[in-house]
Amino acid sequence: MIIPLDENEALELGLNLVDEKNEAEINEVLDYLFELVLKYAKEGQEDDTKRLIEYIKKIGQAAATAGLESIVVNTLLLFPQVAREACKQHMENALVSIALAFGEIGKFAAGKRMKTPAKIAACCLGEMGNTAASRGARKETVAVIFALGEIGKSVTWQRLGDVASSTVALIGEAGKIAARQKFEDAALNAELLLQEIGTGAIEKNLKETADISFRSIRDIGKTADRQGLNRALLQAAYSLETIKFNAEDRYLMNASIIAEVALLHFERLEIQRLEEKLYKFSRCKRKYPGMGF
Template sequence: MKYAKEGQESDTRRLIQYITKIGKAAAMARLEPVVINTLLLFSQVAREACRQHMENVLVSIVLAFGEIGKVAAGQKMEISAKIAASCLGEIGNATTFARTRKETIAVIFALGEIGKSVTSQSLGDAANSIAAFLGETGKVAASLNFEDAALNAELLLQEIGTGAIEQNLKETADISVRSLQDIGKTADLQGLDRALLQAAYSLETIKFDAEDRYLMSASIIAEVALLHFERLEIEKLEDKLNKTSRGKKKFLGTRL
């Protein structure tokens, strides 16, 4: 906090790296109180970094949440994983943070890392929260015209949704589908054609997997969303994008 308040960016980031190692080691040792204290400490420093306009520090903290949360989830420490996700959700959605493109992409990436881990461990409550946070952050990204960030959120929600179906996490699958629909609608309002098309592709993928595993709730929600997108003439949109892409792969994750 001292370094952050003094605007010493390099020293602040260096200490964040050290504390991240401690947090991950504590998670591996299942020392949950240490993990929780670490996450709450990072949350305080994140607010100060925002006040000081230190974007790189904030991104470092966001990625630290993702790293520690992922390890905690791997150890089935659901409370720690949910706290990490909640802090990321606050950074991704709260007006107190700057919400630049770089920060938004980092939040989405970190949420995705934790989300995939909690889903594979069948931690349903945490997976539900993260799918919802990803949806909200993806909507924010689309509303700010950060199309690459919105695309990454959609791809991660697709991965979490299909993983939830494999683990029979019905509520997580449903939330993933609704989140994709919300991002797609926002992308449509903002004229983000690639994000709109990706939402349709991701919904179709989850719908197919849900039908295959007889999870009819997710399948029905996806079908309703797809009917909305069909009215937007997705096939014509796909043709237009194929012509402009000139054979390039359409949807790639964006590096920070």
């Protein structure tokens, strides 16, 4: 196969080859695009780097939809080296694009019940989150947490228990790091995602995933408290109370007890007021079923 010199043609060719399930030639196209994106990253050409990341992501998404697991894995493994070069060149927007690409491909892979690609994407994001925090990169940290959330929601929905648990743990760790860095918006996002995933885990009977979600929210809240992040602290308590309330409503007492134990760490907050808010909201929700958290 002769790889076209035009990048757009390479993308179109790659997508057509995915339709044909021609894995050998898809890998050739990916290698071609990888060499280009790495060149752009080394030269500090951020816009070109972002464009090629998007092209590679599209092929990875298409491969996931087509069930080509080995291609999805190969696609994901292209990004870490590009991320290292982008980091050297201080190209935060390119790093954000890579984080979002991991999230999108991981989400699509999870939707097809592909455990290995979903886990690889989540682990790579975990590493990116640690590096971003050490550099004080707020925007990248927010992107990493969002991307982990996309994977976390998908693997929970598909009942991929072990991958769901490990992904939730990574969200929790990223949230704690964000709180330590006083990135309150990122910490809040992590708490909200953990609340959503924890509630979903209860519904899917993924007890370990739900447990890790509760404990992660608690740990982010404790870190937020130490750092004086009052909104994140309040959100942690509110998220735990919400999960506890929903668990009780479904007669899932084990989950309710775990959430209640986690809540004990926030005794100085006026939890009773939160309960009253939740009770009022629940009545409104039952009156108007179209509403949701």
